[in-house]
Amino acid sequence: MIKSLVITHGKLGNELIKVSEKILEKKIDIDCMCFDWEEDGSVIINKLEAYLNKNKKNQIIIFTDMFGGSPSNICLKHINSSTEVITGINLPGMLKYLTYKEKNLNFKELVKIIKQGTIDGINVLGEYLGEKKK
Amino acid sequence: MSKKEIEITNKLGLHARAAAKLSHLANTFNSDVFLIYNEDKVNAKSLLGILTLAASIGNNITIVAKGKDEKKAVEKIIELFENKFNEEN
Numbered sequence: 540m541i542k543s544l545v546i547t548h549g550k551l552g553n554e555l556i557k558v559s560e561k562i563l564e565k566k567i568d569i570d571c572m573c574f575d576w577e578e579d580g581s582v583i584i585n586k587l588e589a590y591l592n593k594n595k596k597n598q599i600i601i602f603t604d605m606f607g608g609s610p611s612n613i614c615l616k617h618i619n620s621s622t623e624v625i626t627g628i629n630l631p632g633m634l635k636y637l638t639y640k641e642k643n644l645n646f647k648e649l650v651k652i653i654k655q656g657t658i659d660g661i662n663v664l665g666e667y668l669g670e671k672k673k
Numbered sequence: 674m675s676k677k678e679i680e681i682t683n684k685l686g687l688h689a690r691a692a693a694k695l696s697h698l699a700n701t702f703n704s705d706v707f708l709i710y711n712e713d714k715v716n717a718k719s720l721l722g723i724l725t726l727a728a729s730i731g732n733n734i735t736i737v738a739k740g741k742d743e744k745k746a747v748e749k750i751i752e753l754f755e756n757k758f759n760e761e762n
Binding site: 561562563564630631634635638656659660664667668 | 689690693694696697719720721724727
């Protein structure tokens, strides 16, 4: 089974999940951990380890908000064949995941599709419209 | 093949929630369903695909379906457009 976890600075992850639920009009099954600046860093590291231990039998996709940020960095040592991290998650990437996770794709394929969906969601509208007019 | 054109009349156009409703509905049919706007053709079963049309109020969209339930698919999707995605009174 594929599970997913969002780890972000502040409450960004919670909001991303809330907005996705609003758009899809359903409760979505994604776990979330928020990185609290006031908190000792070891708290979230321990939470992540506990989460991964609890889900040892699952494949896990972790979404983080920024490559190189603490939420991503604490995941580095946990990456293996059944745990992958996608950094820089945005709403299109999240929606891509939610609409593809039911399609029974293999883990690597799903990760690849989400990454592409996240990238494709970034556009400069003026350029985009300009290309369309060509 | 079943095909019909409709004008977008809801204020926000094919925005995220409307696109989610549309793709959800399109996925309930066996037929392949596409939306055509200007020269762009997207899979109506893909939420993010629909969003790339960036279609707004006043724009005309053509719905095309091909398969066993193509007529019903076009009919129901037209209904959703006509009902303004159930987001306006």
